[in-house]
Amino acid sequence: MELYFTEQQTDNQRLSVRVTKTLHHEQTQFQELTIVETPQWGKLLALDGFLQTNDVDEWVYHEMGAHVPLFTHPNPKRVLVIGGGDGGMVREVAKHPGVEHIDLVEIDGRVIETCKQYFPQISVALTGNPKVHVHVEDGIKWVMDREAEYDVIIIDSSEPVGPGEGLFTAEFYANVYKCLTGDGVMVAQTESPWTNAHVIKRAFGGISKSFPITRLYTCAVPTYPTGLWSFTLGSKVHDPVDADVHARFGDLPTKYYTPNLHLAAFQLPRFVQQITEEAAK
Amino acid sequence: MELYFTEQQTDNQRLSVRVTKTLHHEQTQFQELTIVETPQWGKLLALDGFLQTNDVDEWVYHEMGAHVPLFTHPNPKRVLVIGGGDGGMVREVAKHPGVEHIDLVEIDGRVIETCKQYFPQISVALTGNPKVHVHVEDGIKWVMDREAEYDVIIIDSSEPVGPGEGLFTAEFYANVYKCLTGDGVMVAQTESPWTNAHVIKRAFGGISKSFPITRLYTCAVPTYPTGLWSFTLGSKVHDPVDADVHARFGDLPTKYYTPNLHLAAFQLPRFVQQITEEAAK
Numbered sequence: 001m002e003l004y005f006t007e008q009q010t011d012n013q014r015l016s017v018r019v020t021k022t023l024h025h026e027q028t029q030f031q032e033l034t035i036v037e038t039p040q041w042g043k044l045l046a047l048d049g050f051l052q053t054n055d056v057d058e059w060v061y062h063e064m065g066a067h068v069p070l071f072t073h074p075n076p077k078r079v080l081v082i083g084g085g086d087g088g089m090v091r092e093v094a095k096h097p098g099v100e101h102i103d104l105v106e107i108d109g110r111v112i113e114t115c116k117q118y119f120p121q122i123s124v125a126l127t128g129n130p131k132v133h134v135h136v137e138d139g140i141k142w143v144m145d146r147e148a149e150y151d152v153i154i155i156d157s158s159e160p161v162g163p164g165e166g167l168f169t170a171e172f173y174a175n176v177y178k179c180l181t182g183d184g185v186m187v188a189q190t191e192s193p194w195t196n197a198h199v200i201k202r203a204f205g206g207i208s209k210s211f212p213i214t215r216l217y218t219c220a221v222p223t224y225p226t227g228l229w230s231f232t233l234g235s236k237v238h239d240p241v242d243a244d245v246h247a248r249f250g251d252l253p254t255k256y257y258t259p260n261l262h263l264a265a266f267q268l269p270r271f272v273q274q275i276t277e278e279a280a281k
Numbered sequence: 282m283e284l285y286f287t288e289q290q291t292d293n294q295r296l297s298v299r300v301t302k303t304l305h306h307e308q309t310q311f312q313e314l315t316i317v318e319t320p321q322w323g324k325l326l327a328l329d330g331f332l333q334t335n336d337v338d339e340w341v342y343h344e345m346g347a348h349v350p351l352f353t354h355p356n357p358k359r360v361l362v363i364g365g366g367d368g369g370m371v372r373e374v375a376k377h378p379g380v381e382h383i384d385l386v387e388i389d390g391r392v393i394e395t396c397k398q399y400f401p402q403i404s405v406a407l408t409g410n411p412k413v414h415v416h417v418e419d420g421i422k423w424v425m426d427r428e429a430e431y432d433v434i435i436i437d438s439s440e441p442v443g444p445g446e447g448l449f450t451a452e453f454y455a456n457v458y459k460c461l462t463g464d465g466v467m468v469a470q471t472e473s474p475w476t477n478a479h480v481i482k483r484a485f486g487g488i489s490k491s492f493p494i495t496r497l498y499t500c501a502v503p504t505y506p507t508g509l510w511s512f513t514l515g516s517k518v519h520d521p522v523d524a525d526v527h528a529r530f531g532d533l534p535t536k537y538y539t540p541n542l543h544l545a546a547f548q549l550p551r552f553v554q555q556i557t558e559e560a561a562k
């Protein structure tokens with residue numbers, strides 16, 4: 001018998017990954033949660049049928065989501081991660097010795113608990129790290145209720161449908177702005193330029209309404225549709241392409257991020273550059 | 282009825298693209314040639330079951346394969362393209378006004394003829410362009426028989442199995458070196474760092490045996506396995522990262538390549554950098 005996990009990446013394209021074992025399957029309060037064992041990507045987490053993370057390539061997304069904003073801010077001490085219940089983003093943030101306090105705000109506690117069980121190397125920082133504070137709460141409300149608390153905010157959302165939808169609005173980004181300190185930096189995952197240009201336009205446009213510096217950067221995630229993935233960074237003061245990343249990098253252990261790649265990631269393919277130009281209009 | 286073209290990308294992963302019509306299918310002297318119409322990628326060419334090119338994303342691969350070596354060499358006049366029977370690489374080379382002579386050497390004449398029929402916008406430069414000379418011959422023999430004839434050689438091969446296999450050997454690269462002028466530049470497509478690190482090591486190691494400057498760069502091709510694709514560039518004199526690309530770019534029309542992206546493409550993810558370091562040992 002051959003088993004495949006198949007993601008309907010678009011209406012007209014499917015990615016199928018061979019499965020050796022289904023480890024976990026449940027309908028949580030918010031979404032369908034599936035964990036399977038695969039020869040290609042190790043253990044793999046899907047939410048509502050979309051691949052979220054896996055043992056083999058998870059560090060691409062997590063390193064690029066965390067280190068770019070954390071090396072853009074000159075001295076980040078307090079960091080908020082919204083979403084990201086697998087803990088991978090928090091693990092990367094916790095590698096920065098200057099960071100003193102990390103809040104993880106994830107709406108679905110079942111994601112946190114199952115990832116602790118099945119992805120110990122991704123969720124490692126969620127357990128026994130005194131700097132890390134885990135809150136099972138709605139990130140949209142969290143940023144409504146706070147002000148000037150964080151140096152960096154990372155929005156590690158799922159797709160802009162279902163529980164992730166409210167994390168792509170201009171109102172939400174305005175509240176993120178309010179929660180940041182005077183020279184704070186935010187970053188949000190903003191999908192693929194090939195299949196979700198409208199998501200990038202909406203996010204980039206929304207972020208640039210609040211933040212004077214708004215920049216898109218990309219990384220290459222093999223398990224995400226089209227393989228080309230975008231983050232949009234909003235900053236009050238510090239420009240990510242002028243950041244002193246080489247001096248600050250030190251010997252931080254990475255598999256994807258490097259200081260040179262930090263700067264290179266903002267050099268966009270022309271068609272992606274055009275998406276941001278249309279969004280900024 | 283739902284029809285899908287399915288590529289077995291690895292032993293454990295498949296990409297399936299919805300098909301509205303099968304336009305052409307034949308077994309040539311060298312390989313199985315399939316052309317289908319798809320809603321996602323327009324018309325799509327597969328050889329031996331592997332996606333080669335399509336209407337929607339073809340310019341990523343062709344622009345990055347052609348413009349990086351052509352802007353690395355300060356004044357390319359004579360260019361050889363090996364493989365690339367679809368004509369996309371030749372089309373991009375022909376955009377450079379200083380280029381006077383382009384030889385395309387493709388072993389399978391059926392690829393050329395069917396692409397002229399079904400991909401007119403990719404194969405456009407193969408017809409009626411006095412600078413372009415099409416030869417249905419074996420590229421391996423072509424470079425054996427010539428010396429110091431080309432400023433730039435582009436190896437646009439299929440996978441290193443079947444007819445493409447001999448285009449990944451150190452002996453072949455040594456003959457490419459011999460066919461280049463004194464400051465010549467070559468580039469070869471060298472597959473995905475995720476699934477074909479051994480191909481990169483073999484090509485990078487082979488090229489660096491002949492060429493004093495050997496550098497890997499990447500681009501993001503959605504229809505190729507993992508989406509992250511590599512080229513390996515060998516150069517006798519000119520370093521691609523020191524090239525005066527901004528001054529020379531002019532108003533050359535592109536959708537992916539930009540002078541900034543040319544330089545950024547050589548800034549590798551750390552795990553890819555490590556593959557090249559192991560290859561250079």
